[in-house]
Amino acid sequence: MSDVLVRGARPVPLVDGVPDSLVDVLIEGGAVAAVGPAVERPAGVEEYDAAGRWVMPGLWDTHVHLGQWTLTRGRLDTSRVESPEEAVNLVAAKVAEQPGTPVIGWGHRPGTWSREPTAADLDLAAGVTPVVLVAGDGHHAWLNSAAQAALGLPLREGMIAETEWFEAYQRLNALTDAGDDPASYRRTLDAAAALGIVGLVDFEFTGAVEAWRERWSQGCDRLRIAAAVYADQLDDVLTEGLRTGDPLVPGDGRLTMGPLKIISDGSLNTGTAWCRHPYAAGAHPDHPAGAPNLDLVELTVLLDRAHAAGLEVATHAIGDAAVGAALTAYERTRARGSLEHVQLVTPDDVRGLARLGLRASVQPHHLVDDRDLTEQIWPDRTDRCFAFRWLLDAGVPVSLGSDAPVSPLDPWLAIDAAVRRTGDSRPAWHAEQAMTRREALAASVGGHLTLRPGSPGDLIVLDDDPLVVGRPAVALTVAAGRVVHRL
Template identity: 35%
Template sequence: MSSTAGRRRPGDDITICGAILGPTGPTVDVHVADGRVAEIIPGAHAGTSGRRVDASGKMVLPGLWDAHVHMVQWATARRRIDLAAARSATHAADMLANALRARQTPPHAGEVVVGYGYRDALWPDAPHAWLLERAAPGIAVALQSADLHTAWLSPAALRLLGRPEHPTGILREQECFDAMAAFVGVEPDLLDQWVLEAAAAAAARGVTGILDFEYADTVADWSRRAARGRLPLHVTCSIARELLPQALDLRLRTGRPVPGAEGDLEVGPVKLFTDGSLNTRTALCDEPYPPSHPGALAAADAGSGHAAMGYAELVDTMEQAAKGGIEAAVHAIGDTANGIALDAFEHVAGSGRIEHAQLLR
């Protein structure tokens, strides 16, 4: 169904006629009043008031929800060089060079060329700053992996970051997050425009709501966007760990509306990390990672991953949040990390969720 079907739009009175309900039917008419499904009427073309839309042969489904999105990341990724098809570090550098040659104008002074989407865990060669220098001499380049946990920087980008002596140009975890935040800085008004355009694109494909885990003050950011006008979809705003005290002071509660947002925004969980990611080899695992290219194990902190938050700290933070009515969303990818997260949920005995849970025993 259209993303407007689940949103209140006073005065709407529409009947979607002759639609197939779900993958196997039956054929029904769907009456939408004030932006909500008011009635599902068996049989096609039943008599109802208001505007009628012929949907014969088309399927009608509930609105879709994206339960884990980084909206600023996606909005900016739509304007970046896509490296998802790269089969090696050399191939990724060649794709970068080709994309720059295809541009109508070269990068201007001070511009950082941003790419995304590569997966280097199984590449036969290692990414390195000199490969980017060869592909784009003198140009500041910042490439972010598909899992968002690794940044691959050119020498010019490292100089902008104040780290010209970095040996490889590969930054992981918090260093990556900080670098990409510095490089993709966009004026707030323009960034809000990009995010709203991305939200509208998602809504046009049937997405009616998202849970935004962006690394930012999502409550404040989405409140500012909502002040521009009606949002194209419903947004649940996660709370960054460092903003938990502020959220508790403001008496924000998971599942409650964000004050002043007219129902478009809802308070979500606090996001907590126990480890990193598999591609970056920082997911915390019981067994060490096998080498894929020279230096891979050394780059992954002794080979078994990275503990972003230990059990005691995780429990303490979850208990603090739970006392204030805020649930936890715990990022856990490796099997060790998932064990820590499950043990913490058992101890706290509160509701919440594990994000990803990719490697389980």
């Protein structure tokens, strides 16, 4: 079914001028065909009675690692451990429960631990059973000796981080049954639809373009997907002549080519986010202000190649030095796209984003996860972290995402963090940088702020006003005219 008429719904006013009255919304051929009172239902079109519920454009998550999020369902949850000893005890219990089965974990954040974990810690708990514990930021992992050998890594006691880890991650499926088969993806997509999500930008590391083409025909065509590419896959995309927005399956505009993704610096938890000033604590002695993964020349070359071929570029930049270098590269190449995360900025950076017309793709729940660590290692610059108000006031287009599995794939959680800037009973962290609920919702709909003729046929019907209720129940989700969720 690609046609539907939603009858008697109240539009959510994400912009001024939205009528405060019940309307009907007709979607035909995957696009909105009519909006107004008493819209006539064409023959054969499904009718849904909204009964006065609220209607708005569907939600997007503009930064997801969908394969990793799908895999977390079957992985050992280490998100609550607060020391190496607690993690080791979890691993030992898992090995005892399933002897000989490799253990893959996800979620711990060792930046606040009192000591560095070692491979020897895990060797004692697991022996020859491979153990890989991926940190909650996704930028490093803690492996025992057996896992390092199995993944072809040089043996060492410390963490595997950044580029070396990203490359090793692609070999992780060799250790265990992946759990990212089409059926698992379908469950993930259905769960996303139940939250009101109609579209995702997928930044998975492992060949997303071809993988999506394959799984699309296996029932994973639930939502709109923009599949990103990394530098090691760029040649194949350029050879095929794909540009951002091009359909990956002929005739189906729901699955499209996304941007080139570049990881220009590291993360807060690894002490590798590249800053203009040294960390107060937590950085490597050789890199007291963090470090770039690419120098400016390498970054500029990548942006230039992608831009010349019609690809947008999504550049991961967490530290303010990384943000500044990325802005220089975008300006030199005139590339289009986004900065991802934009966790630490200066007012000049914000003005640069606005001047260049770049999007700030931000993940608000990271401020909940990183609040305490930021106070510890960047105590002199917390007022410049997650500077949503600066970005909005400067006119920078802002889009919200989760970075799942770093944070849960849940747009309502991201909206809440953007507005309240706290995840517990503590007061808002730098409340002066908060968004309003209207702004956060507007940053979550993929740039389509109203339902009007010609707009994408993506909408959600909610039991409550999302400008008032933090987590309204999603009664209906329609993506490209197809009902993908119904209570």
